[in-house]
Amino acid sequence: MNWWLAAACALVAGGLGPCLWGAARGPAGGRVVAQNMATLLLCLVLLLLSQGYGRPSYVDLALVVAVLGPAGTLVFTRLLGDEMGERPPGTRLLTPAVLVGAPATVVPMCIAAGPGRAAAKLVLIGVLLIAGGAVTSRAVRRG
């Protein structure tokens, strides 16, 4: 039993599934929040998959999501501006999710990888995720 893959599977079914549900219904603001949450979860899923398959090179995908995910959310907040409304539902989930999720995934992976270039890359992804999460949750809240 590979616990990394099991965790990734649980995140896909129990995290990305509800995000799709949230992005498919309700006002525009809530949908963008769901999309932002999905990019965060995707980044964590990709990290877990990379560890689960024992392929450090797959981490590049998580790195790309960590920078392009927030960019995508900012596209929506920028161009849907007036439709989004103030404080869309689910906004307050974003900050705790990123503050718990990113360290909970990155720290065990760093321990598994040991010190070195791989661990530095993981820490960079964690920092990018937290910075991106902080900025996007702020942009979403303002509407």
Next chain:
Amino acid sequence: MSLLPYLIAGWIFLVGVHGMATSRNLIHAVGCLAVTQSSTYVLLLSVGYRKGATAPVFSDVPTSVPVVDPVVQALALTDVVVGATVTALLLALVVQTAKRHGTVDPDELSGLKG
């Protein structure tokens, strides 16, 4: 299980075509075309999958491990990026249509000429 991925690719294709045919907005139709395109990626990569194998990228694994089929991946990879620029071309056509005719509803357009 041995048929599921192929059938899902077929489902995505059919649902995308249905969306394009019943669309009342050309931008929506372009979005449905993007959905239809994604069915081809799913089909290609499902055909190339090998159980228990890993990606044919040998930067971090020995060259003796079993790997999945790289040919279909190369096909899908270029297709993804080129598909996006084709989507851009179609969106440009929609913008041009909106300028000329003042509508993006295909049903209203069918009566117009030129």
Next chain:
Amino acid sequence: MTRRARLWVLAAGLLATAAVYAAACTELPGFGGSWHPYGDRAVHAALRQRTANTISSVNFDQRAFDTLGEETVLFASVLGTVVLLRRTRDEKRVAPEPVRVPAALRRYGLLMLPVTLLIGLYVIAHGQLSPGGGFQGGVVAATSLHLLYIAVDYPALERLRPLGLYELADGAGEAAYVLLGAAGLLAGPAYLANVLPLGTFNTLSSGGTVPLLNAAVGIEVTSAVVVLLAHFLAQALEIEGDAEEGRTA
């Protein structure tokens, strides 16, 4: 044809396609099977050419001519979009209204631009080793510039984006690919033949012409996406219908 009749035709067509497709699926080799004759040969050829990323080897060495075709589709669709979205004589340019952006967002955008650009270049440069390459990295690099629009504002993007240069680079990327192919014809047996020394497996300079073709594609894709988005941005934010309407709007 009425809408109702059209729906019936559509339903019949979809059902027929579904039936034929499902029948065809049962004849396909099962999902996850171990019989991949082309794949095994491609992996073999890639290792012989000392390219660690087999997919890059297929794209830029074994099937390099097909990739030239793909690149030409890309080039043509960019050209088509530019022609369709150009400003016509009866349209005029109106400066977009300034948008107020929070300071934190602005700082994030300015900070992430170089980071994203660097990640894009990293993805292009490691195309022959780890997952990535010109196609993917090019899009990431192009996105990095547009952080200026989504996190700062449109004038900032316009200042830092000499569009003419990107249009030139788009053509140059395509031309570099064609010329590298011709080099294969002059120095080797065939068009796009891999004529350079193959180098050491799993290093940045391995794979002969693969890294060069990869870089040419990277340049073309980056500038293609920048040019595409530039025209969409200009149409959506700046260009107003005909001059008279523009004044009243």
Next chain:
Amino acid sequence: MDDALVVAALLLVAAAATVAVFQRDPARQAIVLSLLGLALAVLFTVLQAPDVGLAQLAVGSAVTPLMILLAVRKVRRKGHRK
């Protein structure tokens, strides 16, 4: 475990594709399309195609939604003035 991941990713992609088609407003469809792109990236990684996943992420996360939303804005601006 591999099978469970493949099935979960496939079902997510199928659901996202179906939902994307039935969003009739193009701006909202763009949000679901972006989620479809993310789901496809998971599926491609699970099918051991990280290169394709990377391409899908690069294209689907910011560039395609930006183009669709800009086209929507242009078309709407046109409509408002008429």
